[in-house]
Amino acid sequence: MNILSVASEVYPLVKTGGLADVVGALPAALSPHGIRTRTLVPGYPAVLQKLKKKKKVGSFANLFGSPASVLAADLDGLDLLVLDLPTLYERDGGPYVDATGRDYVDNFRRFAALSLAAAEIAAGDVVAGWKPDIVHVHDWQTALTPVYMRFGRAASTPTVMTIHNIAFQGQFGPEVFAELALPPEAFSMQFVEYYGDVGFLKGGLQTANAITTVSPSYAQEILTPEFGMGLEGLLKSRLSDLSGIVNGIDADVWNPASDPLIAQHFSATTLKQRGANRRAIEERFGLEQGNGPIFCVISRLTWQKGMDLLAEVTDEIVAMGGKLIVLGSGDTALEGALLAAASRHRGHVGMVTGYNEPLSHLMQAGSDAILIPSRFEPCGLTQLYGLRYGCVPVVARTGGLADTIIDANEAGLSAKVATGFQFTPVNADGLRLAIRRVFRAYNEPKVWARLQTQGMKSDVSWARSAERYVSLYSGLLGKG
Numbered sequence: 509m510n511i512l513s514v515a516s517e518v519y520p521l522v523k524t525g526g527l528a529d530v531v532g533a534l535p536a537a538l539s540p541h542g543i544r545t546r547t548l549v550p551g552y553p554a555v556l557q558k559l560k561k562k563k564k565v566g567s568f569a570n571l572f573g574s575p576a577s578v579l580a581a582d583l584d585g586l587d588l589l590v591l592d593l594p595t596l597y598e599r600d601g602g603p604y605v606d607a608t609g610r611d612y613v614d615n616f617r618r619f620a621a622l623s624l625a626a627a628e629i630a631a632g633d634v635v636a637g638w639k640p641d642i643v644h645v646h647d648w649q650t651a652l653t654p655v656y657m658r659f660g661r662a663a664s665t666p667t668v669m670t671i672h673n674i675a676f677q678g679q680f681g682p683e684v685f686a687e688l689a690l691p692p693e694a695f696s697m698q699f700v701e702y703y704g705d706v707g708f709l710k711g712g713l714q715t716a717n718a719i720t721t722v723s724p725s726y727a728q729e730i731l732t733p734e735f736g737m738g739l740e741g742l743l744k745s746r747l748s749d750l751s752g753i754v755n756g757i758d759a760d761v762w763n764p765a766s767d768p769l770i771a772q773h774f775s776a777t778t779l780k781q782r783g784a785n786r787r788a789i790e791e792r793f794g795l796e797q798g799n800g801p802i803f804c805v806i807s808r809l810t811w812q813k814g815m816d817l818l819a820e821v822t823d824e825i826v827a828m829g830g831k832l833i834v835l836g837s838g839d840t841a842l843e844g845a846l847l848a849a850a851s852r853h854r855g856h857v858g859m860v861t862g863y864n865e866p867l868s869h870l871m872q873a874g875s876d877a878i879l880i881p882s883r884f885e886p887c888g889l890t891q892l893y894g895l896r897y898g899c900v901p902v903v904a905r906t907g908g909l910a911d912t913i914i915d916a917n918e919a920g921l922s923a924k925v926a927t928g929f930q931f932t933p934v935n936a937d938g939l940r941l942a943i944r945r946v947f948r949a950y951n952e953p954k955v956w957a958r959l960q961t962q963g964m965k966s967d968v969s970w971a972r973s974a975e976r977y978v979s980l981y982s983g984l985l986g987k988g
């Protein structure tokens with residue numbers, strides 16, 4: 509079976525968040541099932557520079573006003589197709605924002621072009637001798653693909669649309685419609701029209717044959733006004749096509765027994781060796797040495813991720829004898845509040861702003877617990893990395909966090925199945941109570957070690973979820 513996966517980022521070439529990890533890891537998990545995935549991504553400078561050997565396999569005479577090429581390349585087992593379209597992708601900033609952090613004004617055009625290219629590739633007209641059996645698109649940036657397919661020559665090829673975060677919908681003013689090269693009837697409720705605007709995600713959710721999101725709990729949550737962000741009605745009308753498949757992680761990239769980015773390797777039977785990693789993070793974040801638990805946070809600094817709640821509890825963590833280290837960037841007010849906590853509690857709270865992949869590995873290897881107080885979380889990956897690294901997750905009971913962590917309540921502890929701490933309600937008091945529970949467990953070394961080893965034994969690989977995608981794909985092809 510051939511799949512065309514279409515996304516705006518893919519690890520290890522370009523990553524701003526969890527989307528890249530999933531798009532980068534799923535193909536290898538599907539391959540033992542006889543599924544061959546080709547992944548189409550935009551030709552950002554970072555992508556073109558990192559791919560040394562690339563071959564032109566197709567072209568467009570005119571894609572949104574410019575000629576474009578499709579390049580093929582292999583990287584770490586990924587079979588990539590790159591849309592080389594310099595007028596839209598050769599920019600100084602990131603994939604979505606310019607060097608000053610502002611959205612590119614032509615993002616609608618940049619991602620409509622990616623979607624249109626995908627639809628044409630799906631029709632078999634671009635890459636000679638290759639045509640996918642199924643097209644799988646991710647998030648709003650690629651959500652117009654099934655819309656273009658519906659009105660183009662690949663209307664009969666099945667499509668899957670995965671929602672990684674429904675908060676980002678790609679909504680633009682009605683004036684952009686004229687530029688999208690869609691027929692007039694596409695500007696209607698059944699397609700891209702969304703409260704008078706153009707909604708990319710909305711169009712994808714209306715037209716894809718199957719809709720998935722990245723955990724079963726989030727699949728239920730987005731049917732409610734609290735989490736559906738305006739799309740709950742549409743999703744309810746598509747209930748029989750909606751499912752939640754929890755994310756896995758790349759167990760080779762995230763393996764504490766062989767990770768080249770950490771100070772000392774360890775496994776569930778050699779937990780003491782985490783000590784060298786603890787010392788490395790103490791040094792990196794300027795922490796005083798001591799015995800209390802070190803909490804870490806690796807996150808976009810946003811309201812979604814509950815970073816305002818974190819800022820509210822830092823004094824308490826320190827008062828109880830704990831330490832906190834934060835890696836992240838985002839909202840400047842939240843960044844300021846956390847930097848202020850770090851200067852108030854020098855030696856006990858440390859913060860590194862920005863994006864730093866190697867440091868994120870070292871933090872998971874050396875911290876005792878990872879805090880994830882998200883208000884909503886479609887799946888979450890950092891709690892899965894935490895499980896694998898013996899860094900006990902402390903999570904809000906929402907979305908994929910609720911689906912992947914087993915709470916250390918009395919029942920969970922006595923059955924020896926607990927892997928972390930869940931809390932609700934998701935507010936500062938809820939988080940405070942959870943932190944107190946962490947201190948109590950941490951002060952009982954046997955209980956703590958069992959939480960760590962139980963977590964390290966959890967199956968966080970892609971194996972089970974890959975099977976769910978295989979049956980979804982097979983069902984769409986009538987082979988289920």
Ligand SMILES: Nc1ncnc2c1ncn2[C@@H]1O[C@H](COP(=O)(O)OP(=O)(O)O[C@H]2O[C@H](CO)[C@@H](O)[C@H](O)[C@H]2O)[C@@H](O)[C@H]1O
Pocket residue numbers: 524525526527529530672673722755806807808835836837862863864865868885886887888889890908
């Ligand atoms: N400053 C920093 N430096 C280095 N690394 C950093 C970092 N900040 C974050 N990261 C990394 O970025 C990734 C974040 O993934 P998440 O799943 O936690 O959230 P995100 O909201 O990006 O993804 C969305 O899509 C994913 C994938 O489906 C869902 O799991 C999630 O719930 C949804 O919100 C992790 O790999 C993390 O280690």
